[in-house]
Amino acid sequence: MNATSAHARFGAALVAPGLGILTLFLFVPLALIIGLSVLTYSPTKIWLPVLTAVNYQKFFHPYYVGVMWTTIKIGLLTTAMCAILGFPVAYFLARAPARWLGVWLFLLVTPLMVSSVIRIFGWLVLLGRRGLVNATLEAAGLGGVDLLHNVPAVVIGLTELLLPFMVLPLMAAIETIPRSVEEAARNLGANSLQLFWRVLLPLSLPGLVSGSLLVYTVSISALVTPALMGGRKVRMLGNLVYDEVLTSMNWPFAASIAVVLLIVTAAVMLGYLRTMRGLARRSGQA
Amino acid sequence: MGDLEVRALVKRYSDSAIVGPVSFTVADGEFLSLLGPSGCGKTTTLRCIAGFETPSSGDVLIDSRSIAGRPPHRRDVGLVFQNYALFPHLTVGENVSFGLRLRRRPASEITRRVHDALSLVDLAGLEARYPRQLSGGQQQRVALARCLALEPSLLLLDEPLSNLDLKLRLQMRTELKKLQRRLGKTTVYVTHDQGEALALSDRIVVMSRGHVEQIGTPREIYESPRTRFVADFIGASNLLAGAVVSAGAAGVIVRAGALELRSTDRTPAGATTVTVLIRPERIRLAATPPPGADVNRLPVRVADVVYLGEDLQVLLDLDGGPTLTASLKATLAEKDWAAGTALTACIAPDDVRLLPVAVDAPVASEAVTP
Amino acid sequence: MRGRALFAVVVAIYLFLLAPLLIVVAVSFDPTDAFRFPPPGVSLRWYAAFFTSDTFVRAFFRVSLVIAAVVSVAATVVGGLAAVGLVRFLGRRRGLVDTLFLTPIVVPEILLGAALFLYYSRLKWETSVAGLVLGHLVIAIPYVVRTVSAGLAGADRSLEEAAMSLGATRAQAFAKVTLPLIRSSLVSGAVFAFIVSFSDINIALFVSGPETVTLPVHIFSQIVWQPDPTIAAASTLQILLIAVLLGVAQRVFRLRVTA
Numbered sequence: 001m002n003a004t005s006a007h008a009r010f011g012a013a014l015v016a017p018g019l020g021i022l023t024l025f026l027f028v029p030l031a032l033i034i035g036l037s038v039l040t041y042s043p044t045k046i047w048l049p050v051l052t053a054v055n056y057q058k059f060f061h062p063y064y065v066g067v068m069w070t071t072i073k074i075g076l077l078t079t080a081m082c083a084i085l086g087f088p089v090a091y092f093l094a095r096a097p098a099r100w101l102g103v104w105l106f107l108l109v110t111p112l113m114v115s116s117v118i119r120i121f122g123w124l125v126l127l128g129r130r131g132l133v134n135a136t137l138e139a140a141g142l143g144g145v146d147l148l149h150n151v152p153a154v155v156i157g158l159t160e161l162l163l164p165f166m167v168l169p170l171m172a173a174i175e176t177i178p179r180s181v182e183e184a185a186r187n188l189g190a191n192s193l194q195l196f197w198r199v200l201l202p203l204s205l206p207g208l209v210s211g212s213l214l215v216y217t218v219s220i221s222a223l224v225t226p227a228l229m230g231g232r233k234v235r236m237l238g239n240l241v242y243d244e245v246l247t248s249m250n251w252p253f254a255a256s257i258a259v260v261l262l263i264v265t266a267a268v269m270l271g272y273l274r275t276m277r278g279l280a281r282r283s284g285q286a
Numbered sequence: 287m288g289d290l291e292v293r294a295l296v297k298r299y300s301d302s303a304i305v306g307p308v309s310f311t312v313a314d315g316e317f318l319s320l321l322g323p324s325g326c327g328k329t330t331t332l333r334c335i336a337g338f339e340t341p342s343s344g345d346v347l348i349d350s351r352s353i354a355g356r357p358p359h360r361r362d363v364g365l366v367f368q369n370y371a372l373f374p375h376l377t378v379g380e381n382v383s384f385g386l387r388l389r390r391r392p393a394s395e396i397t398r399r400v401h402d403a404l405s406l407v408d409l410a411g412l413e414a415r416y417p418r419q420l421s422g423g424q425q426q427r428v429a430l431a432r433c434l435a436l437e438p439s440l441l442l443l444d445e446p447l448s449n450l451d452l453k454l455r456l457q458m459r460t461e462l463k464k465l466q467r468r469l470g471k472t473t474v475y476v477t478h479d480q481g482e483a484l485a486l487s488d489r490i491v492v493m494s495r496g497h498v499e500q501i502g503t504p505r506e507i508y509e510s511p512r513t514r515f516v517a518d519f520i521g522a523s524n525l526l527a528g529a530v531v532s533a534g535a536a537g538v539i540v541r542a543g544a545l546e547l548r549s550t551d552r553t554p555a556g557a558t559t560v561t562v563l564i565r566p567e568r569i570r571l572a573a574t575p576p577p578g579a580d581v582n583r584l585p586v587r588v589a590d591v592v593y594l595g596e597d598l599q600v601l602l603d604l605d606g607g608p609t610l611t612a613s614l615k616a617t618l619a620e621k622d623w624a625a626g627t628a629l630t631a632c633i634a635p636d637d638v639r640l641l642p643v644a645v646d647a648p649v650a651s652e653a654v655t656p
Numbered sequence: 657m658r659g660r661a662l663f664a665v666v667v668a669i670y671l672f673l674l675a676p677l678l679i680v681v682a683v684s685f686d687p688t689d690a691f692r693f694p695p696p697g698v699s700l701r702w703y704a705a706f707f708t709s710d711t712f713v714r715a716f717f718r719v720s721l722v723i724a725a726v727v728s729v730a731a732t733v734v735g736g737l738a739a740v741g742l743v744r745f746l747g748r749r750r751g752l753v754d755t756l757f758l759t760p761i762v763v764p765e766i767l768l769g770a771a772l773f774l775y776y777s778r779l780k781w782e783t784s785v786a787g788l789v790l791g792h793l794v795i796a797i798p799y800v801v802r803t804v805s806a807g808l809a810g811a812d813r814s815l816e817e818a819a820m821s822l823g824a825t826r827a828q829a830f831a832k833v834t835l836p837l838i839r840s841s842l843v844s845g846a847v848f849a850f851i852v853s854f855s856d857i858n859i860a861l862f863v864s865g866p867e868t869v870t871l872p873v874h875i876f877s878q879i880v881w882q883p884d885p886t887i888a889a890a891s892t893l894q895i896l897l898i899a900v901l902l903g904v905a906q907r908v909f910r911l912r913v914t915a
Contacts, residue, residue: 001779011745015753018738018797025790026760029771036774076598085669092666106906107670111677113898115855117873118891122676125683125888131681163673180371183338186358187365188385188436198384202375221764224857228879238766245770245862255774258767265764 030066030262037255047252055256064240068260071236075220081143081159082166082215083208089163090170090207091200095179112164120228123157124148156222157225162218166211173207176201206276213272219264237261288316288348288439288472290335295344297330305330305496307344312440312489315470319483322493323519328476331493332442335474336365348439363440364433367450370425374418378404378428379413387437394559403435404428404464408636423454434469441466441473459485480520484508492516514641517563524569524610527643528562538636542605547582549638561641566613568637571600575630582633586610588623602631677895684888702889707886712890715874723785724854726793731849734793735800736842742801743808757801760794768794769862776863783865791863792853799852800845808834843887847905851898 058064079114093104110117126132127147137145147153177200185199201208223238230236237257244254289312296306305327311319311641318377320328335346337358346354349499353361373381382403386396407427414440417425426446433441447455447462463486465471477483483490484504492499492507492515500507500516511517517525528540530553542562553560575583584604592599593616600612600623612631687699706712738757742750760768772791781787811834819829857872864873871894878887 007745008749011741014737014741014745018734018801019753019756021734021790021793021797022756022760025772025775026763026794029765029775032775032778033767033771086766088662088665089669092662102906104670106902107674108898110895110902111673113851113855113892113902114895115857115875116676117857117872117875117879118680118894119676121875121887121891122678122680124883125679126675160673163669166853169683178371180367180369180370181373183336183358184290184365184367184371184432185373185384186338187336187361187363188432189359189360189388190384194388199373201724203373217762217764221766223766223861224876228876238764241766241770242861245773251774254770258770261764262769265762269762282730 022230028137033258035256037254037259039252041250041252046249053252054261058253058256059260067235067237067240070234071220071238074151074158074222074226074234074236075216077151077155078158078162078219079166079212079216081155082163083212084209085159086163086166086170087208090167090204091174093167093171094174094177108164108167111160116161116224117228118223119161120157123153123160123229127153148229149233151230151234154222154226154230154234156235157229158219158222161225162215165214165218169214170207170225171205173204173210209272209275213268215266220264221261288561289350290440290474291345291347291350292331292335293345293347295334295340295346296329296342297327297334298342303496305478306341308491308493308498309344310491310501312472312474314472317466317473317475317486317488319475319477319487319490320493321396321477321480321490321519322499323478325495326493327496328478328493329444329492332444332474335440336363336442337361341497356598358610363439364432364436364438366426366441366443366446367422368445370417370429372425372428374417376416377413378409378415378417378420380436381417381428382432384432400431400434403431406426406434406469407431408461412479422450425459426450426458430465434471439472441471443473443475445476445478448479449479455482462486478530484520492519494519510639511563511641514561514643515561516559517639517641522566522611522613524562524564524566526562526608528560528565528640530558530560538640540638540640542608543604545584545604546654547633547638548635549640550635551638551640553640554642555581557642559643561643563639563641564610564633564637565610566599568633569602569610569612570632571602571612571614571629572632576632580635582635582638584631584633586629588625588627588629590625602629678760680891681895682890683885684892686885686888688882702885703893705884705886706889706893709886710876712867712871712886715869715871716890716893719785719868720854720871723789723868724790724850727790727796727853728846728850730789731793731796731800732842732846735797735849736804738797739801739804739808743805743841755799758804760798765795765858766862769859772859773862783863788860788863788868788870791859792856796849796852799848800842803841803845803848804838807838811837817909836867844905847901851901854894855898863912 001220026071031214036047037055038051038053038140040048040052040054042048089108093101093108096104124131128134129146129148131147132146134145137143145255181203182195183200185195220236222236223242226234226236227242230239241254241257241261244250244257291311292308294307294309296304296308298304308327310318320331322328330339334341337353337356341354345352348362352483373384376384379400382400383396386399391399401410402411404412407430409424409427409431412420412424412428417428420428426449429446447458450458455646459482475483475486484507487504489501489503490499490507494515500512502510507516508521511520514525517523518612526542526545528542528547531539531541531546533539533553538551538553540547540549540560540562547562549562571586586602587606588611589601589603592601596616598616600614602610602612604610610631670895684702685698685700687697687701742753742757768791772787776787778782815833815837816826816829819833820826824832854869855872857876860870860873861876864870869877871890875887875890878884
């Protein structure tokens with residue numbers, strides 16, 4: 001008995017520094033934000049210890065509703081694009097011979113690890129007003145076009161950024177489908193589309209949901225991509241937080257936006273967990 | 287309606303391993319087995335017929351029409367996989383009706399055909415269960431029903447019984463044979479189990495290291511093997527290195543060690559050295575030499591007796607010669623043959639088979655019993 | 657049949673994925689400042705501009721590199737200890753603590769950045785290296801914990817027990833048997849922590865100050881205020897650094913698999 005509690009205490013001691021850092025620099029700040037979101041804004045003192053619901057009520061203002069809607073729209077579009085582009089890649093990697101898999105994975109993961117600013121800079125060079133596409137168009141005498149500062153541009157930027165997040169869990173899910181099941185379907189007469197729709201998709205659903213969750217939650221909290229590729233015309237919740245914190249200094253309002261984002265993320269997570277449990281029960285995959 | 291021809295099929299792999307050329311035909315309604323150890327190319331051949339491998343050269347024809355160019359989903363063959371490959375997210379009924387639904391058959395027809403297919407394999411009524419709720423044997427029968435529901439011209443089975451335990455395997459074997467006879471489906475069956483091949487097949491293709499060793503009925507394969515490999519792989523054998531002494535109308539005389547044996551077999555293509563095959567159960571043992579001129583009679587001494595319940599294995603020493611293993615039913619034998627007992631071994635000339643000396647096999651002089 | 661079409665589609669998607677990076681690298685060698693592709697020639701002038709720019713050099717070497725190195729070491733130590741505690745000592749209570757360590761991955765990074773900024777203001781902390789390091793530690797530690805936990809789970813416990821039966825104390829057995837086995841997880845955890853810190857933009861945008869401008873933050877402000885191909889040179893250098901580190905990490909893993 002003594003051994004196990006000494007055991008556990010030693011374990012607690014090992015875990016303490018990490019938990020300590022997380023508590024002090026993650027949980028406490030988040031808790032403070034939640035608290036700040038219900039306090040009153042003051043232009044002079046930034047916040048007053050007076051409870052109010054004003055910060056959340058502000059969300060119903062048409063401008064902010066618009067920003068919310070843009071954020072959700074971009075989130076859904078990005079997730080859909082990632083799913084469409086991600087599935088072929090995930091299938092290819094899941095069936096790739098081990099010899100080549102390393103190379104393909106390296107090429108997939110490396111962009112992920114490079115700072116998002118750099119990747120967006122690349123898109124700006126390509127799509128910007130003085131960029132490559134425009135330079136080619138102008139050389140052909142077609143005049144310049146503003147390819148940025150719209151929703152599709154932001155979706156393209158986010159899709160490129162987040163595609164690996166969709167591919168990796170989807171690939172893992174497809175790997176669990178035995179090749180003989182695919183061959184059986186083909187033997188019974190399924191062409192590629194039928195194989196995808198009736199066998200691959202239902203059996204890889206957990207991976208698809210997992211990837212979608214990841215892509216959606218990251219894309220709705222995007223800041224750098226809409227800032228650089230969307231400009232003034234495409235504003236997302238992330239841009240709002242940044243401006244309110246560092247420019248307008250309306251911290252209570254910024255906090256409420258943060259809380260809304262947190263709630264949306266948590267809700268999607270919970271929805272995901274519920275779906276997973278339901279799916280597991282239905283398909284009965286051991 | 288469903289005859290198959292495999293013509294000079296060759297599959298080349300990048301690491302210079304080759305399967306083929308393989309050629310054989312299967313008549314309509316015939317049960318043919320591809321038999322051999324793992325790596326011999328039998329599964330590759332089957333997959334070429336199913337369309338999951340593309341042959342490097344050669345052709346596959348059904349009813350004299352080439353199907354080699356067709357993708358796997360457009361060939362009229364049913365394939366039963368070793369691990370059944372049932373769709374885990376579909377019920378038994380949905381699994382069996384999968385092919386029918388793809389072909390957009392009307393619902394009433396689908397229900398009827400699914401029911402018929404499941405009845406054939408004795409699983410009627412289980413349409414609503416999921417594969418994970420079934421035993422291995424049941425899953426395998428669902429896999430079979432799934433193919434049969436589409437009424438293909440050709441049925442392919444890839445070691446379907448190897449994941450089942452022994453008793454179930456023997457039981458399924460009988461049921462499979464009955465089913466095939468009843469439906470008259472042309473069947474190609476892949477296995478490494480010689481007992482299975484002998485019991486099930488009308489004809490067997492024995493394969494080794496990517497090429498065909500012999501094609502024949504089970505009786506031909508067992509009693510008249512044409513190569514050392516076939517003799518070795520199927521049944522137990524005594525294999526001796528022999529030199530041809532004389533060959534004439536009355537038969538061939540070979541010398542193996544200190545033995546001289548008479549055989550009614552033909553010498554393989556004018557060879558002077560041969561491998562002599564004597565099946566253990568063809569050696570008759572007697573305490574005193576029986577009368578009669580036409581039998582090889584060898585004086586032997588018992589080295590050891592191994593009791594196997596139903597059978598008795600008797601290891602025999604010959605003076606100055608090779609050792610032989612004889613096999614007899616325990617009921618017929620004198621169980622008290624002690625080591626050293628002198629007996630006479632009688633082998634009919636018909637039972638002395640002559641095989642070509644295998645190129646890479648060691649020239650041994652002892653009996654080889656798998 | 658389908659195979660070739662699939663391959664073509666996958667290659668196209670990979671080109672999409674890698675296009676921005678390829679363009680950045682190409683532009684960094686462009687002798688003109690007019691963003692052309694393919695560039696009309698090869699020139700190192702933007703790299704020269706990078707190395708002669710005080711702000712860029714400072715951001716890369718004095719800020720980002722240093723912070724990333726500190727974060728890497730600290731995260732590996734703290735995270736490694738936590739992983740050992742989780743896998744070997746906590747047993748039943750593990751579930752909750754496991755989830756706690758996964759939280760930073762779930763929380764959107766800008767929330768963390770904003771929260772830290774507000775927190776530091778409340779505490780009246782000036783922007784500092786420490787503030788940034790701590791912020792990065794929060795997002796780096798979960799990676800280390802996950803990698804090392806997986807490595808520990810794979811390390812056979814009976815090897816430690818065998819060492820102990822031969823006379824080693826528990827600590828010695830751990831140090832001499834298990835530690836070498838999880839060495840590759842520790843290294844890969846360290847590499848990921850480094851990369852996560854070096855590439856971070858969302859937290860740094862909130863928490864960095866005039867003295868602690870990281871490379872990504874500097875690139876960001878340059879894009880907004882003064883875009884020129886020096887950014888491409890800086891970016892290419894970062895890509896190079898990260899690719900090399902990832903390559904090293906993969907090598908370490910390969911070694912593990914065969915050993």
